[in-house]
Structure formats: structure tokens, C-alpha cells
Amino acid sequence: MxxxxxxxTKYFLFLFNLLFFIFGALILGFGLWILLDNQSFIAVxxxxxxxxxxxxxxxxxVGSLSMLMGFLGCVGAVHEIRxxxxxxxxxxxxxxxxxxxxxVLIYFQKDLLKTEMSDIVSKIIVDYSGQNSTTELAWDYIxxxxxxxxxxxxxxWTENTVIRNSSQxxxxxxxxxxxxxxxxTPESGFCTALSPTWPVYSTGCMVSVENWILSNSGVILxxxxxxxxxxxxxxxxxxxxxxxxxxxxxxxVPKY
Numbered sequence: 502m503x504x505x506x507x508x509x510t511k512y513f514l515f516l517f518n519l520l521f522f523i524f525g526a527l528i529l530g531f532g533l534w535i536l537l538d539n540q541s542f543i544a545v546x547x548x549x550x551x552x553x554x555x556x557x558x559x560x561x562x563v564g565s566l567s568m569l570m571g572f573l574g575c576v577g578a579v580h581e582i583r584x585x586x587x588x589x590x591x592x593x594x595x596x597x598x599x600x601x602x603x604x605v606l607i608y609f610q611k612d613l614l615k616t617e618m619s620d621i622v623s624k625i626i627v628d629y630s631g632q633n634s635t636t637e638l639a640w641d642y643i644x645x646x647x648x649x650x651x652x653x654x655x656x657x658w659t660e661n662t663v664i665r666n667s668s669q670x671x672x673x674x675x676x677x678x679x680x681x682x683x684x685x686t687p688e689s690g691f692c693t694a695l696s697p698t699w700p701v702y703s704t705g706c707m708v709s710v711e712n713w714i715l716s717n718s719g720v721i722l723x724x725x726x727x728x729x730x731x732x733x734x735x736x737x738x739x740x741x742x743x744x745x746x747x748x749x750x751x752x753x754v755p756k757y
Contacts, residue, residue: 511579518578593736626660650704670697
């Protein structure tokens, strides 16, 4: 390979590793969002779902490792360190294989995840006490923001322990529909109904939440595909550059 081709390959590899570093940062940020978010449906799931917690830790680990590999790839490319490029190639290949494996597992486990999600929400509704825990506040926020009540409908709330054991006609305040009642209500907890019919939204949250997850999954899928393409190009460029370096020159290793 000519000197000009080697130089071009080197800087193309540097560019792709810079992109790889950025994509790794995005994956890391998404993992942290799943773990720390407390104002969306993710907060409802992650407190009760071990699967989602493990998934968030995997995303954080993959994002961190991707950023590290991007950095090592940049250093190896610019300074033409063959052993570092070889290590970079092996790690990058392992990351790519693990991502494909994870995607396949998630695809074939989607029905199980859907069932788990339904069970988690049903348990939250039954055990809802109005004590403003993180999970309860997150679920209240969901019902208020997407104008829904219960999972499949307001009838789910009739199974709630507090409502069933109360002598007063209670309903969840976050389900309140302002078109049916003009009375002012708190954003969480239970409210007293002035009539046998609850002034709440008539639709359940299942369809809206599934649409929310599907809309966010497009972003996740786009990021994942982008990362995979960058990884594949990085592997090809690393192999090409590694083959063009015929002799180790450890004097090129940067000194800090």
C-alpha cells in the first residue's frame, strides 16, 4: 500500500473512531437515562423490572467500553501502533458480536417483556397507596401527561387495595379529566368522587405507552445501527492499516 493510501486510511480510521467515541457516549447517556429517569414510564418499569435494570447496566458498560475503544483506536491510528490496532480490532469485533446477540435476544423475548410490563403496571395499580414514592409519582405523571387511566382502562383501579377498603368513593387524582369535572384536584394520591361515576379519562394507558416505547425504539434502533456501521468500517480500516505497518516501532508510542 502506498504512503498516500496509508495516510488516508490512518486519518479515516481516526475519523471513524471519533464517531465511535461519540456514539459510545450516546449509548452511555441512554443507559444512564434508563437508570436515573424518574418522570417517565421507564421509572415505573425500572424499579420493579430486574431485566430493565440489567439492560441499563449493560448499555452503560457497552457505552463506556465503546468510548475507551474509540480513544484507543484514535491513538493507534495516528501513531501507527500495530499491537494497539490489533487489540482494538479484537475488542471491536467482540463488541459487534455482543450487540448483534443482544438484539436477537431482545427480538425473540419481546412478548415476554410485554407480559412482564403488564404485570408490573398491574401490581403498581393494586399496591398504589398515594405515599408519593418514585414509582407512584412516575405513574401519576404518565396518566396526567398522556390523558389515560389504568392499564387497560379505569376499571383496573377498582382492584386497588385503598379504594376497595375505603368507605368513601375514591379515585386516583392523576386520572382526573377536566372535561368531566371543573373541581380542582391534586396531581397525585386519591380524590373523593362527588358522584358514583368517576370524572376520569376513559382510555387505558397500554396503547399510549406502547406507542411511546415504539417511538423511542426508533431512536434506539437508529443509534444502534449507526454504531454497528461505524464499528464495521472501523474493523475494515484497522485491518487495512495493520497490514500496511510491516514493522513495530515502539518509539511512536506517545509519552504523557
